[in-house]
Amino acid sequence: MLNQTPLWKYLVLIFIVGMCALYATPNLYGEDYAVQISAGRNASVDESLLSKVTETLSSENIETKNIALDNEQILVRLTNSDSQLIARETLQRALGDDYYVAMNLAPDTPAWLEAIGGAPMKLGLDLRGGVHFLMEVDMNSAVNKSFEDMVSDFRSALREEGIRYRTVRQVEGGVEIFFRDQETLDKAEFFLRNRNRDLVFTEKNDLKIVVSMSEQKLAETRDYAVKQNITIIRNRVNQLGVAEPSVQKQGVDRIAVQLPGIQDTARAKEILNATATLEFRSVDLDHDVRDAVAGRVPAGSELVLDQQGQPQLLKKKIILTGNHIIDANSSADEYGIPQVNISLDSKGGSKMSQFTKDSIGKPMATVFIEYKSTGERDANDKLIFEAKREVISIATIQARLGSSFRITGLDSPQEAHNLSLLLRAGALIAPIQIVEERTVGPSLGKENIALGTQAIIWGFVAVLIFMLIYYKAFGLVANLALTLNLVMIVGIMSMIPGATLSLPGMAGIVLTVGMAVDANVLIFERIREELREGRSPQQAIHHGYDSAFSTILDANITTFIAGLILFAVGTGPIKGFSITLMIGIATSMFTAIFVTRAVVNAWCGGKPLKKLSI
């Protein structure tokens, strides 16, 4: 019998469409005005904070819908935008600088939907409003800095080894070392080659060795510079109080920063461009901290708070600044106790060695300096930054230290990891600059959503009407498929975590609506042809679907290829467009071929038909 669909196929179709529809539903619910609280470096979000937040809000008579602790963040849902503003200010005042309080729009997805992973589509910045920055890491200075380090490193290494050289100097793309005779040159080359296996040594005429980086080392240096900048930018972005920031590597040397909801772009830029540094200082043991706290701070010393808020009395003289740090990473020693390994450049190494020679057994403090905006502006309308000093570690000097040493005695691997990140942040090896900025105001974002939605609806309705008039009952089936197609696009877009809907993405959906009917047009035109050639209705349906199938497949695969290339090459909005286009092609094939077939079969299959309403 022609045109029968087995029950299991119906079930599969219903299941697939149902799943997409289910995951599309969160988009129907609105959004709540919310305030999001996350912890700064020295604080944690826990139950006690939750109760503190609850108390603060109720004592200020701020009406809340819900307060929840989830994923190390507290989300306070509020009834309107006014109370959102007040709540943010109140909470920031009550909780202090240790916590970041950000305004956010939280989706009002019902709990049961959230439990199965349902969430509305993520909206791109052009629809939500916010800032997008593209920052470029200055690779030349990252590489040059490495060469600078190499120069001083070679000098001291050769000196220590007793090998006499004439000059060591930095040149374009490497370092040159000159010698007086061939013998010392050979000795030095052998020694340095063994010491630096990732460098390339080339012997030249006139008693000269040229040292350059291997491709791999060069790539590592660049990669490291970008990663370090990403770490620093992430820290700073938290300061801005953005609810869902995104900091990502883009290409080889760029970092894309997305800050939804931020309006004051000038402030954002200044904060992102600010610097953090690090100092090693000795602890003043000759005076009492309590005297200093009481107001009698000895000359040459100052009080600096540590992470627990306890004051520490430190000498003002700086042993070493953070720009001598080449690398810092956390690991565990042979007993599994966490530690942080630090490498200094040779200049830093000799300074450290000078200082620690006479200070074994004494404590040394590491001070982290972050430049925070005060929110005020100076005469030139520049934000005023205030250096905030904080002791992040006090360690006892166990031995005379050189250019590589370690800090032990840390409480947890987490603490070791944090400390190493901070140490690295202090040694920014490559400057960054903003090469692209896109700011979309909230009103423009809302307007874009409204315009996009309108375009989709009207385009959709126009196609529905046209298909109904032109293909009658079969047009109705195609319209059902088109509607399900739209639902499935939304459902799948909501399911894919990385997919964001942008304005070009909405245009992609509109385009898909127009093109999705193509498959049905192909099939229906075929059926009409078969009817004209005198086949029976049942046979016409059967042949129509069969012979149109390969055409539809070929046509869609080629369009898909174009979409795939757009995805691979494009960035931002173009990627958004290509994602919706590709999803649309897949879902439209599914609905236009399989869903309509099942519906047509259920409706016509097995019946003795004389005529088709097509």
Next chain:
Amino acid sequence: MQLLNMKETVGFMSLRVPAAILSALLVIGSLVSLGINQLNWGLDFTGGTQIEMRYEGVANLDAVRAELTQAGFIEPTVQNYGSSQDILIRIAPMEGVKNVEIGDRVVAALQAADPSVEKRGIAFVGPNIGDELAEQGGLAMLVSLLCILVYVAMRFEWRFALGSVVALAHDVIITLGLFSILQLEFDLTVLAAVLAVIGYSLNDTIVVSDRIRENFRKIRNSETEEIINISLTQTLNRTIITSLTTILVLMSLFFLGGATIHGFATALLFGVIIGTYSSIYVASLVALWLGVSREDLMPTEIEKEGADQESML
């Protein structure tokens, strides 16, 4: 209901010489315009700063220009954007200034003169970014044409592949030509639209080629030209209806989508119309001229298709 009720086969191919001349003229005209006028590259490609502002009443463009010139900006371009209240300001990259700050400074200058003016958006693109984008865009177009060439050659036959790629290039060149002649702004979204045109036009071409292949197998004793005419006639309804529905939604995008998406809709609208024409004339015509014949498309000749491909590549 039937759009066109054709009992007779339409002699499309008898018009091949006029069609070829028309296409050639359009392509040459576009290339000439692209050579002389070039494209009106948008901010994405030129670099610079673009600021969108909204005034409460009708924006006075001359006043805005004067304010900006006074504030020290050299030759600001100020135009209406979407409505009489909205303006778009473009400022080329400047020497000796931190370019990334220009946007904020423009907003500050205009708000000092009229506090009610609202900042709608700022876009700043560094000078190097634009060149890279143009390079990437060109690369994307070439790569997609190449991939499509390979796919169609594998699925059909190299003459069809070449025919469809010629048709695609034809569509892309003429669409770009339109943007050049009318000096419409060519930005990233327009580039995306041009690539979507490639996808769409290809869709059309494949449907026609597919039918030609099928008819070669089904109808014996007919001239190649006749087969192509029959196939085009059979698919004509489908071609027109699909173009019609697509044009319907694009019209909705064109009229309702807002200023941001206007260029995108224009490029697609025009591209779809050209693409429809090219799938009827250009692709089949090229295949015909390259000497496509029944033997090339018979199912038993699959091995020969492979041999043809190799000789081509």
